[in-house]
Amino acid sequence: MERSEILKQFEPANENMLNILHALQNNNSQNYLSEEDIKIAANYLNTTYSHIYGVVTYYTMFSLKPRGKYIIRVCNSPVCNMENSTKVIEEIKRFLSIEVGETTDDKRFTLELSECLGRCGKAPGMMINEDVIGNLDNVDFKSIFENYN
Amino acid sequence: MIQEKRITLKNLGKINPESIDDYINVGGYKAFEKTVGRHHIEIIDEMVKSSLRGRGGAGFSAGLKEKFTSEACLRCEQKYLICNADEGEPGTFKDRIIMENDPHLMLEGMLIAAYAIGASKAYIYIRGEYYKSIDRINKAISAAKEKGIIGKNVFGSAFSVDVEVKLGAGSYLCGEELTLLESLEGKRGYPRIKPPYPAEYGLYGKPTLINNVETLATIPTIIEKGSDWYTSLGTENSPGTKIFTISGDVNKPGYYETEMGITLRELIYELAGGIKDGKAFYAAILGGAAGTFVNESVLDTPMGFDTLKEKGAVLGSGAIMVMSEGRSLFDMTNSILEFFKHESCGKCVPCRIGMPQLLHIMENLKNNKIGRIEALDLLLYESEFMAKSSLCPLGQSPILPIKSLKQYFENEF
Incomplete structure (x- = not known):
């Protein structure tokens, strides 16, 4: 979608800034906020590039560098940590051959860590884009990841 | 056998969360309709008498907060109501359960609170990762707008209100109410100095009431059944019910809404099915990461804001992380x-x-x-x-x- 089409859905008001940045990032095929995205948001909200840049770098859901089609967010908060999220992270790293914060060569997956995702009843848990997957202690990651192409 | 007592989860599993008709058929929006026919001071009085304490963790009187915001100025051009749905305290997932299963109940609580303080604009600040909750709430708002429950002159009264969803973007700190305001104003999430409190100087400097999801979801039932009924539940200083989210080494981790005053032992052994693998209880962390460790000496203490405080513990968000024997306190503290x-x-x-x-x-x-x-x-x-x-x-x-x-x-x- 054209960026101007996205912006039209929102009033140019400060309280819409995060909603606008989410929408621009979701629209970016590489799942990040490009320089152009930030410029256009700043222009639309009548503020400076540096203001938007400051906001983007504060929040963990926004990225300034290109990411894969699917963002894997593994919960690493105390409950998941107690239930072996460290092992889960290691296994995913090995399976996808990437480190935390990196993207696979085929641009499919980016691995990130997240604070509590509110799935503590099914720890350890993670999200792949909007999907939530819990009870990861004894799962076959191959069968999970092959659903995401 | 201890039973759950559900107020904020009363419709869970009984209605389709995406159907406003389902919600109306179980008596939904009746309390709001009643509210707009009464003087706003009556509603605030009822809330003060209910002694409902904020369910986000701080436990401040919800009624007094309404009162302060209502009295902040007589002829303000604008007041705001904000629903704090930025749940992120480790071990806590009660707000998500309410929003996913009964979004209209929370919305109705918001509308009542907005009427009580005279706010024509309400925002729901929800964490960006809660996709399902966001979807359900957006649908609920659209449906309520179609029915004229949100909008101009609701139920033929002079009251008009608008509700919008605003997304967080992955910051625990933005769940803190003053930081939330900064975030909502399109800034980095840095905390403000207080005082002034939001009741006086909130969003864009206007009087603002900020309540947690669970607090708001309690309001319709208090208005419907009255403060006397509400205070008959729970304990003297912590009336009503609370959702406890139990995780860690128990057989049935999950969410349980019970009267305040239930003990940790009852929660763990009767509701959550006891400790996993037949092991012994070692420690629990109450209230999340910003919470407190307790040992077995606290198992029989009634759960309430003050009773736990006497033991050097906190109730917080109602999170209970259970550790069985053999678990490392060092690892948990480090985490x-x-x-x-x-x-x-x-x-x-x-x-x-x-x-x-x-x-x-x-x-x-x-x-x-x-x-x-x-x-x-x-x-x-x-x-x-x-x-x-x-x-x-x-x-x-x-x-x-x-x-x-x-x-x-x-x-x-």
Whole structure:
């Protein structure tokens, strides 16, 4: 979608800034906020590039560098940590051959860590884009990841 | 056998969360309809009498908060109501359960509170990762607008209100109410100095009431059944019900809404099915990361804001993380401190420098460079310093788990 089409859905008001940045990032095929995205948001909200840049770098859901089609967010908060999220992270790293914060060569997956995702009843848990997957202690990651192409 | 007592979860599983008709058929929006026919001071009085205490963790009187915001100015051009749905306290998932299963109940609570304080604009600030909740709430708002429940002159009254959803973007700190306001104003999530409190100087400097999802979802039932009914539940200083989210080493982790005053033993052994693998109870962390460790001596203490405080513990968000024998307090503490370090915004120097310092002490303990007692004392000294000199609850929180470790596990940590 054209960026101007996205912006039209929102009033140019400060309280819409995060909603606008989410929408621009979701629209970016590489799942990040490009320089152009930030410029256009700043222009639309009548503020400076540096203001938007400051906001983007504060929040963990926004990225300034290109990411894969699917963002894997593994919960690493105390409950998941107690239930072996460290092992889960290691296994995913090995399976996808990437480190935390990196993207696979085929641009499919980016691995990130997240604070509590509110799935503590099914720890350890993670999200792949909007999907939530819990009870990861004894799962076959191959069968999970092959659903995401 | 202890039973659950459901108020905020009363419709869970009984209605289709995406159907406003289902909600109306079980009596939904009746309390709001009744509300707009009454004087707003009556509604506030009812809320004050109910003694409902904020379910986000701080436990301040919800009615008084309404009263202060209502009285902040007589002819303000604008007041705001904000629903704090930025749930992120580790071990807590009660707000998500309400929003996914009964979004209209929360919305109705918001509308009543907005009427009580005279707010024509309401926002729901919800964490960006809660996709399902966001979807359900957006659908609920659209349906309520179609029915004229949100909009101009609702139920033929003079009251008009608009509700909008605003997304967070992955910051624990933005769940703190003053930081939330900064975030909602399109800024980095740095805490504000208080006072002034939001009732006086909130969003864009206007009087603002900020309530947690669970608090708001309690309001319709209080208006419907009255404050006397509500105060007959729970304990004297902590009336009503509370959703407890139990995780960790129990057989049935999950959410349980019960009257306040239930004991930890009842929650763990009767509702959550006891400790996994037949092991013994070792410790629980109450209230999340910004919470407190307790040992078995607290198992029979009634759960309430004041009763737990007497034991040096907190109720907080209602999170209960259970650890069975063999679990490491060191690992858990380290994980909690790592969490705070990651979420510290860096505005206050004592928190920005203090968090790595606390982890440094932990590392020294791990490498046997210092002893256990010495480490605990150092942690306590540092975290006390942070608590006294940081602006917001994040820097003030590490002392909670640390102090409780000293109180309950000095010889085992």
